[in-house]
Amino acid sequence: MRLFSYNLIFKKEKKKDIVFFDKNFAKLKIKNFSYHYFDYKSLNFYVLLKSLPDVFKINDISFKYIYLKNFLEMISPSVVVGHNFNNIIYKVKRINSNIKTIIYLHNRLYLDQINQFKKEYSKIKSDFFFVCDNLHKKKLSNFISSKFIINGLTKNNEIEVNKKRKKFDLMIISEFRDLPENHFYSKSIKNIAKIISDYAKVNNLKVLVALNSSRKEKNFDRLKEINFFQEVDNKFYFNKKNSYQNAEESKLIICLASNLGADLLARGYKVLFLPFLANYSEKYKSMYLKKNSEFVHKHENFKEITKKIDNLLKIKKNTWEKTLIKSNMKFIYDKKNTIMKKIIKKIIEDDKKIY
Numbered sequence: 001m002r003l004f005s006y007n008l009i010f011k012k013e014k015k016k017d018i019v020f021f022d023k024n025f026a027k028l029k030i031k032n033f034s035y036h037y038f039d040y041k042s043l044n045f046y047v048l049l050k051s052l053p054d055v056f057k058i059n060d061i062s063f064k065y066i067y068l069k070n071f072l073e074m075i076s077p078s079v080v081v082g083h084n085f086n087n088i089i090y091k092v093k094r095i096n097s098n099i100k101t102i103i104y105l106h107n108r109l110y111l112d113q114i115n116q117f118k119k120e121y122s123k124i125k126s127d128f129f130f131v132c133d134n135l136h137k138k139k140l141s142n143f144i145s146s147k148f149i150i151n152g153l154t155k156n157n158e159i160e161v162n163k164k165r166k167k168f169d170l171m172i173i174s175e176f177r178d179l180p181e182n183h184f185y186s187k188s189i190k191n192i193a194k195i196i197s198d199y200a201k202v203n204n205l206k207v208l209v210a211l212n213s214s215r216k217e218k219n220f221d222r223l224k225e226i227n228f229f230q231e232v233d234n235k236f237y238f239n240k241k242n243s244y245q246n247a248e249e250s251k252l253i254i255c256l257a258s259n260l261g262a263d264l265l266a267r268g269y270k271v272l273f274l275p276f277l278a279n280y281s282e283k284y285k286s287m288y289l290k291k292n293s294e295f296v297h298k299h300e301n302f303k304e305i306t307k308k309i310d311n312l313l314k315i316k317k318n319t320w321e322k323t324l325i326k327s328n329m330k331f332i333y334d335k336k337n338t339i340m341k342k343i344i345k346k347i348i349e350d351d352k353k354i355y
Contacts, residue, residue: 007042016075017348021082021089026104026155028081030341033348036075038088047071069095078351079344083154084117090124100347102340103146104130104154107259109139112283118143130154130340132262133330135287151339152332156263161244168237169205169313170196171250173258174212176225184280188256190232191300192274196254197233199306208250209236210243210260252312257286266331270312270320271295274305288329295327 001008018035020028051066068088072095080099082089083106092101103126109117122143129146131137137148151157172193179186193209200207209229213222229236239246247253247264255261257275265271273296277284289296297308315323324331334340 003043003048005041007039008045008048009039009042010045012046013044013074015077017078018344019072019075019077019080021080022086024081025083025106026337027158028154028337028341029158030344033344036077038071043067044071044074047074065091065095068092072096072099078348081344087121090121090126093125093127100128100351101126102128102130102344104151104340105132105136106155108132108153108262108286108288109136110283111285111287114139128343132266133332139287149339149343150332151334151337152266153259153263154337154340156266157334157337159244161248161267164245164249166249166251167206168208168246168250169203169252170200170309171208171210171246171253172196172229172236173210173243173253173255173260174225174229175256175258176212176220176228178220178224185277186228188276188280190228191276192254192256193229193232193236195302195305196309197236198302199309200233200235207233207236208246209238210246211238214240214242252309254309257284257289262288262331265295265324266333268321268324268333270315272297272308272312274298274300276300293327293329294323 001010013036015034016036017033018030019038020035021038023037047067047070050070051063054066068091072092077099079102080089080092081102081104083104085106089101089103092099117140124144126144126146129140129144129148130151131140131148132153133150137150141148175189177185196207199205211222211225213220213225226238243260244264247269251270253261253264253269253271255271255273256277257273261271261273273289275284275286275289275296275298278286278289279298279300289298292298295312297305
């Protein structure tokens with residue numbers, strides 16, 4: 001049954017240990033505890049029934065606020081979880097200070113995104129805020145009141161990859177956006193593809209493109225994306241595997257400034273960033289990619305880039321691992337989110353002791 005644009009649910013929800021306000025975007029696998037995914041397209045009839053009288057009693061509070069308050073009373077969670085772009089989770093502490101809140105980063109943030117985040121969510125409170133590194137902790141702690149915990153990127157931590165032999169020499173992380181050909185974004189991607197194509201032809205290398213359209217959260221036309229790259233080189237390889245599995249089968253990964261690239265670097269893969277977008281727009285300036293390094297090259301220079309690719313392909317695994325350890329940029333990887341899950345478990349168990 002529908003009410004306006006919402007599905008009407010006739011079910012009294014039982015108490016749950018955890019409520020995910022982001023539909024569990026990070027795909028956290030938490031055993032032995034009950035959980036509920038908050039559905040933004042549905043209304044619970046019993047919560048609605050309880051909320052309606054308060055709408056007329058309290059004029060200065062929105063219906064959404066009242067509904068959320070009564071929903072939390074029905075579910076009575078010990079902890080709620082959501083990523084930083086999920087605005088409802090910021091309201092929970094104002095409604096019920098006893099419920100523990102955990103916010104984690106959806107992705108590594110550009111400086112422009114941090115500034116926007118500050119405008120929208122300054123002075124918010126959360127019990128825990130999980131961030132990928134110390135750079136984000138320093139920036140966000142200036143305007144968010146929370147216990148910050150560095151754990152890498154939560155979604156990346158949860159993804160499992162099967163060990164495979166290397167089939168491809170190079171992998172391009174597609175950052176295809178279906179923009180006009182003359183847009184600097186499209187030009188930057190094609191420039192990288194052209195550099196890699198020319199380098200691969202000279203050195204007889206196999207190049208795989210990890211398609212954006214293969215990712216469930218993206219909504220791009222697969223054929224249009226493939227055609228975009230085939231205009232550069234019709235010998236590029238494509239498949240339907242996820243980008244993490246493709247990375248496992250590639251010797252070196254190359255991208256503009258992809259979050260996926262940083263995820264893979266955190267896992268120890270060889271990655272080269274070519275952050276050309278920052279040359280055209282302040283919007284794409286990254287906290288990480290300000291200077292050239294072992295895995296960053298900012299200048300659109302064929303000889304310099306191919307020399308760096310040469311070096312990265314030749315470098316041995318143990319030397320690469322030492323390079324990452326010595327680097328000023330610390331990309332963290334907490335396999336299976338052991339840090340966060342330990343905290344969630346303690347919150348729930350402590351809550352059960354009280355009641």
